[in-house]
Amino acid sequence: MKKSSENFFDKVYEVAKLIPFGRVTSYGAIAKYLGAARSARMVGWAMNASHNNDEIPAHRVVNRKGLLTGKHHFDGTNLMQQLLESEGIVVRDHQIQHFETVFWDPFIELPNNL
DNA sequence: ACAATGACTCGCT
């Protein structure tokens, strides 16, 4: 638990919680929004740590292809997909359909932040 | 302190 990293992690959690219902975003988008476009991996790592936190809809965060790459880290195997489908998101073979439609860009959806 | 891994992304072949 690093305090310095907590800032970065906290930011990820903030954005993750801000993801509207029935919307998803990519690690790169969040990373870029945080000013660490090259640190998309760290966003994923933050999501991994999100298990230690609460109310972090990590299932709404996928890679830029819309693939549920992190579903392996969830409890079951299709839990992540189930959650997304419960929000009205169409998921097919671990891949989000209409990804561009359900994609949530913090730069566009969050006019004033930072 | 060094080396390896990871829920990613971009570029080249």
Place this chain on the structure above:
DNA sequence: GAGCGAGCCATTG
């Protein structure tokens, strides 16, 4: 157009 490899940053062994 699809596949493979390298780059980046932080955490862990």
